[in-house]
Amino acid sequence: MTDTQELKEKVSWVTDDAMEKLARRHRSERRFKRLGLSAIVIALVMLATLLVSIIGRGYTAFIQTTITLDVTFSEAIIDPKGARDHKTLKAASYRTLIREALRKEFPDVSTRKDLRALFGLISKGAVQEFRDLVISDPDLIGTTSSVELTASDDIDMFSKGYISRNVSEEDRRVKDIEIKWFDQLQSNNAIQTVFNKRFFTGGDSREPEVAGIMGALVGSLYTLLITFIISFPIGLMSAIYLEEFAPKNKITVLIEVNINNLAAVPSIVYGLLGVALFLNVAHMPRSAPLVGGLTLALMTLPTIIIAARASIRAVPDSIRNAALALGASKQQSVFHHVLPLSMPGILTGTIIGLSQALGETAPLLMIGMVAFIVDIPGGVTDPATVLPVQIFLWADSPERAFVEKTSGAIIVLLGFLVFMNAIAVLLRKKFERRW
Amino acid sequence: MLAKDMNTVYNDTKSIISAKDVSVFYGEKRALKSVSLDIPENQITALIGPSGCGKSTFLRCLNRMNDTIENCRVEGNITVDGQDIYAPHVDEVLLRARVGMVFQKANPFPKSIYDNVAYAPRIHGLAKNKDELDDIVLASLEKAGLLDEVKDLLNESGTGLSGGQQQRLCIARALAVQPDIILMDEPCSALDPIATAKVEELIEELRKNYTIIIVTHSMQQAARISQKTAFFHLGEIVEIGETEQLFTSPNDKRTQGYITGRFG
Ligand SMILES: Nc1ncnc2c1ncn2[C@@H]1O[C@H](COP(=O)(O)OP(=O)(O)OP(=O)(O)O)[C@@H](O)[C@H]1O
Ligand SMILES: [Mg+2]
Numbered sequence: 273m274t275d276t277q278e279l280k281e282k283v284s285w286v287t288d289d290a291m292e293k294l295a296r297r298h299r300s301e302r303r304f305k306r307l308g309l310s311a312i313v314i315a316l317v318m319l320a321t322l323l324v325s326i327i328g329r330g331y332t333a334f335i336q337t338t339i340t341l342d343v344t345f346s347e348a349i350i351d352p353k354g355a356r357d358h359k360t361l362k363a364a365s366y367r368t369l370i371r372e373a374l375r376k377e378f379p380d381v382s383t384r385k386d387l388r389a390l391f392g393l394i395s396k397g398a399v400q401e402f403r404d405l406v407i408s409d410p411d412l413i414g415t416t417s418s419v420e421l422t423a424s425d426d427i428d429m430f431s432k433g434y435i436s437r438n439v440s441e442e443d444r445r446v447k448d449i450e451i452k453w454f455d456q457l458q459s460n461n462a463i464q465t466v467f468n469k470r471f472f473t474g475g476d477s478r479e480p481e482v483a484g485i486m487g488a489l490v491g492s493l494y495t496l497l498i499t500f501i502i503s504f505p506i507g508l509m510s511a512i513y514l515e516e517f518a519p520k521n522k523i524t525v526l527i528e529v530n531i532n533n534l535a536a537v538p539s540i541v542y543g544l545l546g547v548a549l550f551l552n553v554a555h556m557p558r559s560a561p562l563v564g565g566l567t568l569a570l571m572t573l574p575t576i577i578i579a580a581r582a583s584i585r586a587v588p589d590s591i592r593n594a595a596l597a598l599g600a601s602k603q604q605s606v607f608h609h610v611l612p613l614s615m616p617g618i619l620t621g622t623i624i625g626l627s628q629a630l631g632e633t634a635p636l637l638m639i640g641m642v643a644f645i646v647d648i649p650g651g652v653t654d655p656a657t658v659l660p661v662q663i664f665l666w667a668d669s670p671e672r673a674f675v676e677k678t679s680g681a682i683i684v685l686l687g688f689l690v691f692m693n694a695i696a697v698l699l700r701k702k703f704e705r706r707w
Numbered sequence: 708m709l710a711k712d713m714n715t716v717y718n719d720t721k722s723i724i725s726a727k728d729v730s731v732f733y734g735e736k737r738a739l740k741s742v743s744l745d746i747p748e749n750q751i752t753a754l755i756g757p758s759g760c761g762k763s764t765f766l767r768c769l770n771r772m773n774d775t776i777e778n779c780r781v782e783g784n785i786t787v788d789g790q791d792i793y794a795p796h797v798d799e800v801l802l803r804a805r806v807g808m809v810f811q812k813a814n815p816f817p818k819s820i821y822d823n824v825a826y827a828p829r830i831h832g833l834a835k836n837k838d839e840l841d842d843i844v845l846a847s848l849e850k851a852g853l854l855d856e857v858k859d860l861l862n863e864s865g866t867g868l869s870g871g872q873q874q875r876l877c878i879a880r881a882l883a884v885q886p887d888i889i890l891m892d893e894p895c896s897a898l899d900p901i902a903t904a905k906v907e908e909l910i911e912e913l914r915k916n917y918t919i920i921i922v923t924h925s926m927q928q929a930a931r932i933s934q935k936t937a938f939f940h941l942g943e944i945v946e947i948g949e950t951e952q953l954f955t956s957p958n959d960k961r962t963q964g965y966i967t968g969r970f971g
Binding site: 520588590591592593594595596597598599600601604608609613 | 801804815817
């Protein structure tokens with residue numbers, strides 16, 4: 273008896289009270305796990321909704337409706353003198369050829385109004401394609417062959433089902449007569465949907481069916497390149513100096529506080545700074561990736577410095593001491609040991625900063641990268657726009673066809689981000705060391 | 708007072724390091740109080756004393772590793788080969804190449820075993836070619852008694868070794884610089900008796916060419932391997948003496964108490 277009593281005394285935590293406490297602890301732990309899990313689930317559902325809605329709306333931007341017509345490459349219209357030189361071929365009126373082909377397809381259309389509607393089936397941008405075709409192959413002249421021509425945005429929208437037949441005619445962009453032509457073409461197998469190559473290779477355009485993302489993509493690339501070239505070395509060097517070499521005094525504390533504050537400054541302010549500094553003082557060209565990149569570099573610097581300092585600080589002092597005690601100089605200990613060990617963190621911070629810069633619009637609006645630019649920029653001083661600004665511009669356009677382009681551009685932007693993060697993961701793998 | 712008296716008595720061999728009135732401050736806190744100690748050349752000097760008495764602090768003064776600690780201030784005079792190591796023209800990088808150090812906690816670089824040992828010869832340009840470097844690395848590992856265990860793992864990460872192996876790797880790394888003096892801060896604290904015996908053997912062996920200062924918490928170890936012992940207590944040196952004499956007939960009550968395990 274006394275034995276059990278003693279035991280009970282000793283193992284006091286099997287009392288009812290203690291058991292209740294224990295059960296409470298377990299309940300609380302389970303509750304916390306469930307909370308965490310539901311947070312993850314909510315986040316995933318939101319992400320999935322976002323992706324589904326964007327991809328569902330945007331994938332049609334990657335396909336394009338075409339109309340195949342038998343076109344007679346009449347020598348009398350293209351090149352009456354038979355010179356076949358570049359200049360003549362370039363200046364010829366290809367629009368007439370397309371119109372002739374349409375008239376031939378629909379011989380009973382006669383009124384001016386109907387003819388205009390008929391000609392409107394084909395995109396204005398098709399003329400350009402047509403010209404390129406003839407210039408690349410002048411032997412076509414004098415022959416008749418079937419050519420795939422890009423349909424106009426309204427026909428494209430109609431064919432993709434965005435414009436319903438069941439709406440009354442006056443509320444519909446595509447009129448009854450156009451639908452009749454469309455059906456006739458379709459019954460002749462002349463309507464096709466093809467991969468929209470031009471969306472990925474072309475620049476911006478007023479015509480949604482020929483507008484492309486390439487100009488903005490290249491603009492974004494150039495801009496990010498400048499941002500990286502400027503902000504990475506400066507940010508890294510500042511971080512190394514502040515962490516490893518700078519004396520700890522009032523001035524460095526002040527600098528540190530200010531860097532942290534700068535990271536929280538709204539990006540539009542950096543845009544104003546960019547205007548004042550790079551445009552008004554340094555007279556750099558407006559709308560150029562150079563200025564955009566420099567402005568975004570200002571914005572990205574604090575992020576990189578903060579991330580780099582954190583990962584440099586995370587390297588244990590014992591490593592520095594080991595190197596110093598072997599007679600390595602401070603600089604050698606930093607560059608041979610501390611930096612390689614903190615590289616994964618620094619790169620992650622840099623990519624986060626660059627991803628932010630990639631999605632930034634406001635400061636770029638300030639420095640004029642919002643202009644309508646058709647040409648794909650050839651260098652960092654050419655006028656350009658960037659992906660998020662392009663999305664903004666298209667989202668702002670009245671044409672129905674720009675809706676899918678907007679979503680398509682968002683998909684491209686997200687793809688770019690995924691690509692950058694993949695690079696980050698790869699680099700991290702490369703630099704990672706086992707402790 | 709005591710310390711100074713003892714110095715004169717046991718100064719029969721040439722002393723390579725001589726510390727006079729060394730005080731160390733961490734901010735306001737005084738960790739060492741006017742410590743004076745002469746280290747004889749090619750001998751093993753043991754520093755013993757209770758935890759927190761300033762043994763590591765003193766050791767770090769000798770290769771100026773205290774310079775790297777924020778707020779740490781060293782006063783007094785320390786000479787190596789008669790040269791003041793805190794003089795303005797002295798390059799601490801060269802000093803540390805001459806005065807190697809093995810830390811209390813093993814701190815191998817997260818690199819391969821080979822690169823760990825080869826690092827110092829590389830930065831100091833001690834090897835003219837790959838073969839010479841290989842020789843230095845293998846010889847250093849051999850001296851540290853690690854070669855047999857790792858000779859097939861030279862390209863494996865040094866941090867993948869056991870604690871004791873890591874410590875011996877750090878010893879090998881320090882030896883690869885070919886210093887004159889080696890400071891060892893409890894090099895055997897993580898080792899099993901066999902490895903400890905190996906390291907002690909190694910230390911005895913090294914004595915021929917190197918001067919060794921070793922911090923240890925093991926009285927037996929100090930008694931076994933050292934020729935001279937200094938007993939630290941609360942930032943002061945209480946007693947310095949020939950090891951045998953200090954362990955058999957200590958002059959100070961506190962020394963006696965410590966070595967017989969009654970306090971500390
Ligand atoms: N970096 C530091 N900053 C502030 N104080 C320190 C620092 N390093 C050591 N000290 C202080 O200096 C005193 C001596 O420390 P030291 O590390 O030299 O002791 P030790 O004799 O090596 O002890 P142990 O045997 O436990 O290693 C201690 O009181 C400690 O608190
Ligand atoms: Mg210590």
